[in-house]
Amino acid sequence: KQEVTQIPAALSVPEGENLVLNCSFTDSAIYNLQWFRQDPGKGLTSLLLIQSSQREQTSGRLNASLDKSSGRSTLYIAASQPGDSATYLCAVIKDSNDFKLSFGAGTTVTVRA
Amino acid sequence: DAGVTQSPTHLIKTRGQQVTLRCSPISGHKSVSWYQQVLGQGPQFIFQYYEKEERGRGNFPDRFSARQFPNYSSELNVNALLLGDSALYLCASSLTGTPNYGYTFGSGTRLTVV
Numbered sequence: 001k002q003e004v005t006q007i008p009a010a011l012s013v014p015e016g017e018n019l020v021l022n023c024s025f026t027d028s029a030i031y032n033l034q035w036f037r038q039d040p041g042k043g044l045t046s047l048l049l050i051q052s053s054q055r056e057q058t059s060g061r062l063n064a065s066l067d068k069s070s071g072r073s074t075l076y077i078a079a080s081q082p083g084d085s086a087t088y089l090c091a092v093i094k095d096s097n098d099f100k101l102s103f104g105a106g107t108t109v110t111v112r113a
Numbered sequence: 114d115a116g117v118t119q120s121p122t123h124l125i126k127t128r129g130q131q132v133t134l135r136c137s138p139i140s141g142h143k144s145v146s147w148y149q150q151v152l153g154q155g156p157q158f159i160f161q162y163y164e165k166e167e168r169g170r171g172n173f174p175d176r177f178s179a180r181q182f183p184n185y186s187s188e189l190n191v192n193a194l195l196l197g198d199s200a201l202y203l204c205a206s207s208l209t210g211t212p213n214y215g216y217t218f219g220s221g222t223r224l225t226v227v
Contacts, residue, residue: 004155034215043119043203044156044218051213089155093212099146099168101205101216103155 002027004092006104014112019077021107023090028071031093035064035075038087038106047075047088080111115140117206117219125225126194134189134222138206144168145187146216147179148203156203162187163210191224199226 003026013019023033032051036044048057048064050073056065061078077084087108091101118137126132138145144163148156158171162181181187185206191198201223205216 031212032215036218041201041223043117043220044205046215046217049215091155096211096213099144099161099163099207099210099212100158100171101146101148101156103157105153105155 002030002092002094002102004090004102004104006088006090006107008107009105010108010110012110012112013080015080015082017080017111019075019080019084019109019111021075021077021088021109023073023075023104025071025073025092025102027094028068029094030068031095031098033064033066033073033090033092034101035062035073036089036091038089040087044089080109082111082113085109085111117204117217119202119204119219119222121222122220123223123225125227128194128196128226130194131190131192132194132224134191134202134204134224135186136189136204136206136219137186138204139217142206142208142217143185144207144210145181145185146205146207147187147189148205149173150201150203150221152200159189161210168210194226196226199224 035047063076087106089106091103146161147159150156160179161168
């Protein structure tokens with residue numbers, strides 16, 4: 001069974017600092033990995049999708065890397081802003097015939113003004 | 114374009130009652146998945162439907178059921194509600210039945226069982 005872990009569970013940083021969020025998974029044979037953002041009590045907003053053949057994906061201030069061999073993905077958010085305060089979740093798909101996202105519990109980020 | 118639409122946004126039910134949650138996928142998306150998210154945890158997979166057929170079911174009791182309609186919208190039904198069913202229920206749509214394009218989630222339905 002795929003286990004997805006996100007450490008730390010929470011972090012607080014001053015505005016302008018770069019954020020580094022970690023995601024680890026026990027089974028390295030994944031098909032793709034998706035990062036989401038969740039505001040309190042709200043649904044999930046997709047941030048980045050990384051296919052297993054890719055090493056990284058970028059969108060604006062966001063960059064996600066994937067290292068399958070070590071079972072890790074990292075989400076970098078440059079020059080954090082108070083509006084970046086949210087919970088960030090990663091989720092993996094096992095293979096092309098799989099359709100079930102296996103989620104971590106998320107990292108809750110607070111950016112202090 | 115409208116995203117994934119879920120209704121209602123909130124509801125309160127009593128133990129033992131039945132509830133129906135609704136989801137409309139993004140136009141053109143043929144797959145709908147349901148997830149349960151308990152406070153402080155990541156979402157847990159309940160069902161996926163593709164082209165009106167059930168593709169998979171998570172580790173949930175038979176009190177949970179779902180269906181997909183010809184227009185690809187979906188309903189999640191939960192019978193004999195328990196206090197532990199209180200959660201945020203999320204619907205996700207995808208273009209096909211494969212995970213190639215990722216998933217888009219709705220805003221969720223907050224269910225409170227009292």
